[in-house]
Amino acid sequence: MIRALFMSRFTIALDKTRNAYKFFSESLLGWDEHIDRGMPWQGEKDPYKIWLSEILLQQTRVQQGLSYYLNFVEAYPTVQDLAKAEDDEVFRLWQGLGYYSRCRNLLHTARFITNELDGVFPHSYDELLKLKGIGTYTAAAISSFAFGDLRPVIDGNVLRVISRFFGIEDPIDTKSGRNAISKLTKSCIEITDNSAAYNQAIMNFGAIQCTPKFPKCSNCPLVNYCKAYQLNLVSQIPIKSKKIKKRERYFVYFNIESNEHILIKKRTDRDIWQNLYELPMTELSTPFRNLESISENWAIPIRKELIESLNISTTFKQNLTHQKIIATYVDISLIESNELATKPYFWVSKSELDQYAFPKIILDFLKVRARQLGISY
DNA sequence: AACCCGGGGCA
DNA sequence: TGCCCAGGGTT
The missing domain is CATH 1.10.340.30 (Hypothetical protein; domain 2)
Incomplete structure (x- = not known):
């Protein structure tokens, strides 16, 4: 029973x-x-x-x-x-x-x-x-x-x-x-x-x-x-327990132009944007203040004597899933053009930039830079 | 299991 | 701004 x-x-x-x-x-x-x-x-x-x-x-x-x-x-x-x-x-x-x-x-x-x-x-x-x-x-x-x-x-x-x-x-x-x-x-x-x-x-x-x-x-x-x-829980479900935390990173990119060419390198580290290309750069542990403060982290693959001027250009931000990138761009003009590029760095004609894949934050800069120069990348 | 890996669209 | 998207790899 x-x-x-x-x-x-x-x-x-x-x-x-x-x-x-x-x-x-x-x-x-x-x-x-x-x-x-x-x-x-x-x-x-x-x-x-x-x-x-x-x-x-x-x-x-x-x-x-x-x-x-x-x-x-x-x-x-x-x-x-x-x-x-x-x-x-x-x-x-x-x-x-x-x-x-x-x-x-x-x-x-x-x-x-x-x-x-x-x-x-x-x-x-x-x-x-x-x-x-x-x-x-x-x-x-x-x-x-x-x-x-x-x-x-x-x-x-x-x-x-x-x-x-x-x-x-x-x-x-x-x-x-x-x-x-x-x-x-x-x-x-x-x-x-x-x-x-x-x-x-x-x-x-x-x-x-x-x-x-x-x-x-x-x-x-x-x-x-x-x-x-x-149960009136439509706006609550699905429930997620984790919350991602985001860290800020401060990049300084150097836009080195010479004779209608631009200096780039490939990103190979186990880091974001692996296999993409970018400008020469250095990373700071604190927000960018001024050019003098980064001279210790000097990462430009160009002899200082060749640099005619070095000016802060623009700043871009990019939100990734786990990181927030704050990139300051520095325009550099050389006294004489065509110093041989060393190691991972190499010169690329501006007209051939579209053969390389760049992260969005680089593309954003190149787009603004192209507008300044009246050309299109 | 926790963390990392982009970029766009939306309110 | 915070969240989500026809997820997967690494440690």
Whole structure:
């Protein structure tokens, strides 16, 4: 008797949960039917193009990544084309998108697939996961979109939509929160028979309907069973426990021009903007005061005797995820042009600057400088 | 688990 | 300003 009662209650609870998964998945698929975001990779089956789009879109809004995707597909229609491209050329195409280690990993994996895997993409989630630049999200995306695996993706959209609908109050940046969401996504996708459509739908839904701020609950097809809505926690969920702290860095850049050439170097340190180019620079531990105070940190690869004038030009700021860069630019004119550049530094004709990838804070300066000179970089 | 890696858009 | 974005690598 007691056992029967227990069994019956258990069954009802399970059935209610299962209905919740079913309602969730089917509502999403229904909602997504009339959504067209004009994304050229939608419905794409070529794993190379799917991979390319997913790398470009990591931590990047679709609208921002779209033009980059079109440029890359045109320049490198196949993984072999990308594999044989010059590093600098690919980084130049990536310029402005940020998180440049993605570009380095992209090139590494393109060459690995071309040279070691005979140009064939791995078909399984586990094999995809071994590739550089491919983590759990991207492996799930490629295996579901290209190969039809029943594999749920978990990106920022999914974390938000799932945690809201099922009322997950554990922080999503903790193990318990991630585990809870991971279990739910598996249950929801298993209800469906089209994982590609499901994954597409939930990400579209997060981007358009269940947005981070001001989600459109008033016309949401899921609102009646949305736990966060019932608890009035929509604006609180998803909950994050960590808060990033930002440090300030003070850069001094030297714009050394000579005979229509400019002195640059490549950034090679394990630091921000690795593989990009920049002007000669020194970093200060305190904010820039004046030119005299930096003479001890002298980092200009030019003999002082050749310097005719040295003037503070402009200051630019740039906000990164964990750093705030404050860069002071110094214009330097030389008495005589064409001192031989040493070591990592080299002269570049101003007309050829567009062959190199620069961080935004350098581009901002070059743009202003070009306007001063009446030319365009 | 904590930290690092850009740049754009938005309120 | 602070937050978020079709995350991943390193320690």
